[in-house]
Amino acid sequence: MLKASYTGEFFMLPFFEYTPVDSMFYRKYIALRIPSKIFDAHVHVFLNEHVDMIPEESIKSFWASECAHVLSCDDAHACARELYPDTDYTFAGFPTASPEADTEGMNEYVARMGREGKCTPLMMVRPEWNAAEIEETFLAGNFAGLKPYPGMVGGGSRGEVGIFDFLPHAQWDIINRHKKAVMLHIGRKERFADENNIRDLLTARDTYPDATIIIAHLGRSYCPYYLEEGLRKIGDPAGFYFDTTAVINPDVYDIAFDAIPAGNILYGSDMHVLFWHGRREWDIKDYYNITREEYSWNINRRSPEEEAEYTLFLYEQMKSMLDAIEKHGLTEEQKYDIFGNNALRALGL
Numbered sequence: 001m002l003k004a005s006y007t008g009e010f011f012m013l014p015f016f017e018y019t020p021v022d023s024m025f026y027r028k029y030i031a032l033r034i035p036s037k038i039f040d041a042h043v044h045v046f047l048n049e050h051v052d053m054i055p056e057e058s059i060k061s062f063w064a065s066e067c068a069h070v071l072s073c074d075d076a077h078a079c080a081r082e083l084y085p086d087t088d089y090t091f092a093g094f095p096t097a098s099p100e101a102d103t104e105g106m107n108e109y110v111a112r113m114g115r116e117g118k119c120t121p122l123m124m125v126r127p128e129w130n131a132a133e134i135e136e137t138f139l140a141g142n143f144a145g146l147k148p149y150p151g152m153v154g155g156g157s158r159g160e161v162g163i164f165d166f167l168p169h170a171q172w173d174i175i176n177r178h179k180k181a182v183m184l185h186i187g188r189k190e191r192f193a194d195e196n197n198i199r200d201l202l203t204a205r206d207t208y209p210d211a212t213i214i215i216a217h218l219g220r221s222y223c224p225y226y227l228e229e230g231l232r233k234i235g236d237p238a239g240f241y242f243d244t245t246a247v248i249n250p251d252v253y254d255i256a257f258d259a260i261p262a263g264n265i266l267y268g269s270d271m272h273v274l275f276w277h278g279r280r281e282w283d284i285k286d287y288y289n290i291t292r293e294e295y296s297w298n299i300n301r302r303s304p305e306e307e308a309e310y311t312l313f314l315y316e317q318m319k320s321m322l323d324a325i326e327k328h329g330l331t332e333e334q335k336y337d338i339f340g341n342n343a344l345r346a347l348g349l
């Protein structure tokens, strides 16, 4: 199972260990620059009962699921308060993407959290679901958008899955007719640089002009090559929003802030996955996570002294964004937009 953690009265396992290094990093690089209000476009929230059937082998098969936590909506708020004590932090919440998890149960849960004012819910969909039933659930749950996933095709493929394979046209049509949003975690090995992905994105933009398209993780561009190539192939990025979720690479942010209008960039954290301490190393097309926590994928170990200096990945990402915003001369207003107002607009809030 995913690691169950509780920050509340049933304290079992902390989501993260907050160290003096973290506190120093926060004060030095974040506290004076972070907006007083943030809307995080990308948080996965669900309960243990929704995921406790996922086999251990599936969890171990992908680094991100191995370090993911069960994160209730209340716990996500508790984590945000601990990480960013000076910031009023709200977020869009949606299920986790495992094809083996209880997707319907998670959708009900996030819709309920939405009714309770604890998150803005997005509905996770499976490609084989009936469009009329999706539409009924979507409207009843007052969801702000759909969250499809390539991994939902063919029982969990992470390969060459096309955008209209994991989000069929009938589901696009729902979003378009109701003028709602879709957050796309694009597939394929070449990510945002893949010509087929670019063709599908342009087709979607033309065919569904009233759908708000959010491309998650800057098109899974954790390395600069994918974003640079993708933006070159797509031409004008107008009409697409991009979330920055899980991107910490300063070179990627340089490309993003050079080529994408600041009004189209949304902050996202991917809370539930990235609570570990560490960094990323990269070359032009590949990245490697380095951490001090014990995960099976953690094979690039450094000396204990060096690892003790790691701070939270989420803090590294926050610093990268704040640095890039400063470096590119964006205004305070644009910074607030990137950390919240753009997402509120994209999600029709």
Ligand SMILES: [Zn+2]
Pocket: 042, 044, 245, 270
């Ligand atoms: Zn995510």
